[in-house]
Amino acid sequence: xxxxxxxxxxxxxxxxxxxxxxxxxxxxxxxxxxxxxxxxxxxxxxxxxxxxxxxxxxxxxxxxxxxxxxxxxxxxxxxxxxxxxxxxxxxxxxxxxxxxxxxxxxxxxxxxxxxxxxxxxxxxxxxxxxxxxxxxxxxxxxxxxxxxxxxxxxxxxxxxxxxxxxxxxxxxxxxxxxxxxxxxxxxxxxxxxxxxxxxxxxxxxxxxxxxxxxxxxxxxxxxxxxxxxxxxxxxxxxxxxxxxxxxxxxxxxxxxxxxxxxxxxxxxxxxxxxxxxxxxxxxxxxxxxxxxxxxxxxxxxxxxxxxxxxxxxxxxxxxxxxxxxxxxxxxxxxxxxxxxxxxxxxxxxxxxxxxxxxxxxxxxxxxxxxxxxxxxxxxxxxxxxxxxxxxxxxxxxxxxxxxxxxxxxxxxxxxxxxxxxxxxxxxxxxxxxxxxxxxxxxxxxxxxxxxxxxxxxxxxxxxxxxxxxxxxxxxxxxxxxxxxxxxxxxxxxxxxxxxxxxxxxxxxxxxxxxxxxxxxxxxxxxxxxxxxxxxxxxxxxxxxxxxxxxxxxxxxxxxxxxxxxxxxxxxxxxxxxxxxx
Amino acid sequence: xxxxxxxxxxxxxxxxxxxxxxxxxxxxxxxxxxxxxxxxxxxxxxxxxxxxxxxxxxxxxxxxxxxxxxxxxxxxxxxx
Numbered sequence: 311x312x313x314x315x316x317x318x319x320x321x322x323x324x325x326x327x328x329x330x331x332x333x334x335x336x337x338x339x340x341x342x343x344x345x346x347x348x349x350x351x352x353x354x355x356x357x358x359x360x361x362x363x364x365x366x367x368x369x370x371x372x373x374x375x376x377x378x379x380x381x382x383x384x385x386x387x388x389x390x391x392x393x394x395x396x397x398x399x400x401x402x403x404x405x406x407x408x409x410x411x412x413x414x415x416x417x418x419x420x421x422x423x424x425x426x427x428x429x430x431x432x433x434x435x436x437x438x439x440x441x442x443x444x445x446x447x448x449x450x451x452x453x454x455x456x457x458x459x460x461x462x463x464x465x466x467x468x469x470x471x472x473x474x475x476x477x478x479x480x481x482x483x484x485x486x487x488x489x490x491x492x493x494x495x496x497x498x499x500x501x502x503x504x505x506x507x508x509x510x511x512x513x514x515x516x517x518x519x520x521x522x523x524x525x526x527x528x529x530x531x532x533x534x535x536x537x538x539x540x541x542x543x544x545x546x547x548x549x550x551x552x553x554x555x556x557x558x559x560x561x562x563x564x565x566x567x568x569x570x571x572x573x574x575x576x577x578x579x580x581x582x583x584x585x586x587x588x589x590x591x592x593x594x595x596x597x598x599x600x601x602x603x604x605x606x607x608x609x610x611x612x613x614x615x616x617x618x619x620x621x622x623x624x625x626x627x628x629x630x631x632x633x634x635x636x637x638x639x640x641x642x643x644x645x646x647x648x649x650x651x652x653x654x655x656x657x658x659x660x661x662x663x664x665x666x667x668x669x670x671x672x673x674x675x676x677x678x679x680x681x682x683x684x685x686x687x688x689x690x691x692x693x694x695x696x697x698x699x700x701x702x703x704x705x706x707x708x709x710x711x712x713x714x715x716x717x718x719x720x721x722x723x724x725x726x727x728x729x730x731x732x733x734x735x736x737x738x739x740x741x742x743x744x745x746x747x748x749x750x751x752x753x754x755x756x757x758x759x760x761x762x763x764x765x766x767x768x769x770x771x772x773x774x775x776x777x778x779x780x781x782x783x784x785x786x787x788x789x790x791x792x793x794x795x796x797x798x799x800x801x802x803x804x805x806x807x808x809x810x811x812x813x814x815x816x817x818x819x820x821x822x823x824x825x826x827x828x829x830x831x832x833x834x835x836x837x838x839x840x841x842x843x844x845x846x847x848x849x850x851x852x853x854x855x856x857x858x859x860x861x862x863x864x865x866x867x868x869x870x871x872x873x874x875x876x877x878x879x880x881x882x883x884x885x886x887x888x889x890x891x
Numbered sequence: 892x893x894x895x896x897x898x899x900x901x902x903x904x905x906x907x908x909x910x911x912x913x914x915x916x917x918x919x920x921x922x923x924x925x926x927x928x929x930x931x932x933x934x935x936x937x938x939x940x941x942x943x944x945x946x947x948x949x950x951x952x953x954x955x956x957x958x959x960x961x962x963x964x965x966x967x968x969x970x971x
Contacts, residue, residue, distance in 0.1 A: 385946055392950045396921050399957050402964065403914035407907075582942025619936040619946050620928050627932055635929050642925050666968075673965040680958040684951060 319460050319721035326725035327475060330494070330732060334479045334487035344764040347484030348415040348744050349660040356667040358493050360674020363658055365492030367394075367649070367675070368499055368682055369445070369734035370452025370705075371795035373727055376683075377711070378704035380690020381557065382591075384617030386624050387690055390796075391683035393642050397649025397799075398679060402672040405650045408814050410659045410668035416744040417653040418753070421809055421828075424886065425821040428754060433828040435749035437805040438653040440832060441798055442742040443778065445654070446735060448794035450783020453731045455705040460724045469783035472728070476735040477776035480743065481769045485661055488736040495733035498726050500678055503685045506708075506723065509715050510692035511580055514572035515587060519558045519697025519714070525590055526554060527609045532702065535602035553607070555710070557699035560611055561588035577688070581618075584691060589614045591694075592701055607701045617694070626861075637861040641796055644865030648799030651806035654734075654741035739775045746771035789848065797839050800865045805832035808872030816880075823880030831872035838864030909967055913960045920956055924949050 345351055354362070372394060379387030413420035418434035450469050457468030479487050518525045530553050533541035540547040563586035566572055572583055592607045621627040624641075626634005649655060659668045693699060693711035700706050709727060713720035747768040751757050759767065786794065808831060809824045839845060842862035843854030927949070928935055935946035 385950075388947070388950050392924075392953050395954050395957050396917070399914060399917045399921075399960070402961050403910035403917075578941055578943055581947060582938075585938065585942060585944060615936065615944070618944055620932060627928065630932070639925060639929060642921075646921060669968060670965060673961045676961045677958050680954045683954055687947070687951070 318717055319724065322718075322721040323460055323725045323728065326729055327471075327732075330491055330729060331475060331478055333490055333494070334482040337482070337487045337490060344415070344748075344761050344768075346486060347765045347768055348740075348748065349657075350485040350489050352661060352663055354489055354661040356662055356671040357674055358489070359658060359662050359667070359671035361496045361678055362489050362492040362661075363496075363655070363671060363675030364500065364678035364682065365494070365496030365733040366658060366737040367655060367679055367734075368496065368730065369795065370449045370727070370731050372682070372686070373499065373503075373730050374452045374455065374705040374708060375448065375795065376686045377689045377693060377708040378706070379623060380687065381693035381699060381707035381711075382704050383623035384694070385619055386622045386627075388687050389620065389624075389638075389642065390645065391686045393645025394649065395676070395680050395683050396646045398672065398676045400647065401650040401655070402669070402676060404814070405656075405810065406659060406668045406672045407665035409656055409810075410662070410665045413656075413660055415657070415660060415748045417656050417741070417806070418745065418749040420656070421813060421824055424813070425824070427821040427825070429825045430821055430828075431749050431753045433825045434806075434809075435745040435754065437801075437828050437832045438745035438749070439742055440836065441651075441653060441802045441805070442738045442745070442775070443782065444801055445652070445795060445798040446738050446775075446779040447782045447786050448789070448798075449731050449735045449738070450779050451786050451789055451794065452705055453728065453735075454783055454787055455703060456709065456724055456728055456731075459700075459706060459709065460721070460728075465787050466784045469780050472731050472735060473776045473780035473783070476732055476739060476779075477773055479732065479736045480739045480772040480776075484765070484768065485657075485740055488733075488740050489658075489661060491729075491736055492733040495726070495729045496678060499730055500682050500685075502722060502726055503682060503689060506712060506715075506719070507685045507688040507692070509719075510688050510711075511577060512574045513715075514575045514580070515559055515562060515583055515695060516572070517559050517562060517570040519695065520571065521697065525558050525560050525609075527590070527611070529606050529608040530554065530701070532605045532607075533602050534605070541602075553701060555698045556590070556592050556607065556609070556701050557694050558590050558697045559587050559614075559695050560590055563587060580688070581691075584695070585615050585618055587614045587695075588612065589617065589695060591617070594701065605702070633861045636866060637863050640861060640863035640866035641800075643869060644796065644800040644803045644863060647803035647807045647865065647869055651802040651810065652798075653745070653802075653806070654737040657741050657744065658737070735779065739772050739779070742775045743768045743771035746774075796863065800839065800863060800868070801832060801835045803865055804835035804868035804872050805829075807869065808876050812873065812876050812880075816877075818880055818885055819876065820880040820883045820886055822883040823876040823878075826879040827872045827876035830875045831868055834871055835864045835868040838868060907968065910964060913964055917957065917960060920953060924953060 376387050376390050409420050412423040417438055418431045421434050422430040453472035454465035454468040457463045531543055545551055590609050590611050592609050595606045597604045624638045627638055662668050689708055693707040696711050696714040698710040698714040709724045712723035751767055805828050808827045812819045838859055842859045843857040844862040846852040846857040847854045936944055938944045940948045
């Protein structure tokens, strides 16, 4: 019922993937030198780079994760959109131009530009790998989520499919093919999300998603048995017996009288009408016994206005608890500081010719990304009321919303979502392979390599990272990808931003200060996450109350900690020698 | 030519004063929004803008503000 495959969907999906791979092989000859492989020769046009920024940044977390979070929890998902975009302000006004002038291939190049320090290269290479791996997890999980409804294949097949495709993209032409894949993906994503939003507004709001009769309000039970079989309401799940889709309106605003549909609405009128409507969401409870794990999805009718304000996901805001509020503030700080600290974003600055091009490409990126994040609000709310949601999978809200319009649109949106994963993962693997080949092997280990060997080592590193990404994508199945990417932002902001900002603005910064800030920021944020209530509940399966950390998002503590460590260590060590020019 | 020889200049021009001023302005807007959500969650449920509540209006406003400020910055820097 929820997941039927169609030949059309498979055909469109196959065409997208084949097109992307064809482009990569065609561009392959342009990525044979180190400068070409790692930085696309620094000759990418700023407008292309700007859209490629959008393609790099608008990951599975932005598309699948945020839409799903808004559809399931309301306004709080939109807070991620706000925070993700706000981070670009830091990138444009503070980081863009200086980092273009400082670096060459990797983030470590920039932080080490003044010092030529073995320790900085090592610390930053490790932090690049850690951040990239944490960012890879949600992308691969998102890929796995997509193939089940699209191709009827298990989660792990989707993960392997993305892993192999991305490794091919990166290995064929490095940053050249990665740039064009990201450009195509960024363009298609914004364009088709705009189309989908237009369809949502044209359809307006409808009681019971336009179906006849009252909204079905009986609970549904899914039982996962130890032998791997699945029961729905006590009977084996099959093509004719599955969970029914959820997420509907039960009552429109009074001004519509007895009408069951509003008809087409403008962007603001849509929000206002929804605010006065009543919707059905559902609550999930879990119970385990000898038969297996029983998940009960119970419909709950409530005013939509409750979902259009903060507190649906960040329960601490609604409950007004100190820990909950700190958790929220911490996440918003990490999102703000994290973007300009993500290695796979920063290396895109090396693909344009100068600082002016870096600045202009960032502005193009902000316009495209900002436009997309406005659309996420409508996509999420449209999914919430589409009557098409799978209550077991938050990541499928946007594709299933498209399915509520047509099978063709579902196929296109799913294929774009898959390309979304390809674009972001290729950027992450590029950042990771540069950290391994350029920073660790060449600069830290001191292995002298020819230009050709540098490219070969980078490609080998890309293959290894691809395998790691596939393994993690399978292990973390079932997590909301937006939630997972919050971890990567926290680690990036805590490990990288203090060093980057202080290097640019405080002349007394020493190499020891940078090394200490990167290591302490990375370990502190990583340790905090591993000991947080969220990780206890969602990863270890333990009660969150047993977690030692007072709130789950570490940024509020670990980002300032990075700054403090850098200042203290810098003051305790000899000042740097005069700057070499 | 070695990597070291080929490396870009070892210092970078600091971010412009205009950039830092616009950054400061955005920090005030973003920080103000977070503070409002934390301090007065009841207030963001108010609907002063044609039926759209303050939480959504502020969120959309922050996104539009980021785009506008970045365009202002690009235009201002283009003339230099």
